[in-house]
Amino acid sequence: MFFKRTILACSLALIFPTLPSYAEVGAENSNAAQAEKPGLWQRFTDNVAETWNNSPNHDLYIPAITWHNRWTYDDEHIDKYNERPWGAGYGISRYDSDGDWHGIYLMAFKDSFNKWEPIGGYAYEKIWRPLDDKDFRLGLGFTASVTARDNWNYIPIPAPLPLASIGYRRLTFQATYIPGTYNNGNVFFAWLRWQF
Template sequence: MMLIMSSTALAEEPVKLGMWSRVQDSLSQTWESQNYELYIPVYTWHNRNYYSDEKINEFNENPWGLGIGKYRFDEDGDWHALYVMAFQDSHKEAEPIAGYGFQKVWRPAEDFRLGVGYTVGITLRQDMHYLPIPVIAPLFSVAYKKLAVQSTYIPGGEGHGNILFTWLRLQMN
């Protein structure tokens, strides 16, 4: 009798998923979402403290491009997305990127949201012979209703990285 009660008691306890299972579950839920977003790159800022004026003048800071993603808000109201985007990099070469984004979202007003989180993905760059390059970067956003301004900062050193990349994120539904 005690063995049966123990089994029953264990069956009633909630199952806690391991980290990998939680990641898989989150990616699966995001992939199955019917919510789409459009991404429109708008500005690339090269931190003037790490580049000479001559180098800044050579850079493209207008990253023409486009992207699309599937997104969802979880039970806590946090944003999750799977996305692909392509844009002109600092040297006016095509740079595609694909990945997953997460932001913890605060809602100081009904239609206004602030988000802080991260993105993990893969990008390809001409100056790296279009070999896959892993990306892990912070994400920041300010959103009103269906429109968000979202940015990431790519850290680096003297003469490389240290770039603020900004795009518009428009919910399609």
């Protein structure tokens, strides 16, 4: 059962946004509609499709840390949570003409309860290269993903999250923050991404 739900969640995260019916939303035959800039949804679906079809890079994901915000958890919860998210993942990625990063990924790791949690989806980061060394970069963006957790019976859950990164050449340290309430959520999650 776990395996079937994991496959379903990951498939939805990767395939749903690239369905032809979504890629054609807003397509008009009139000259006026063609002259307009594409809307956010159209740009999003175009970027997902372009990443899926034309990504020259392959990426290995290695989860590195989960940190439960000490200001939003009591000691009882902190003491029993796992903060070593053993796991791995795979993705494809590309840099667009502006130098921004796009990726589609699938990762599985040990969650706070030391149970397997899959996550997969599309990610985007605006990239800045603040130094003369163009191999060094900073990124800020988002991921539109789907995850599933043991404590929620592995029901697929949408997970739109912020992303930030620092990278040099093929190695990138990427991170997100999962918002929440007291003793729930409020987790910093980071991983290494190696491009090969």
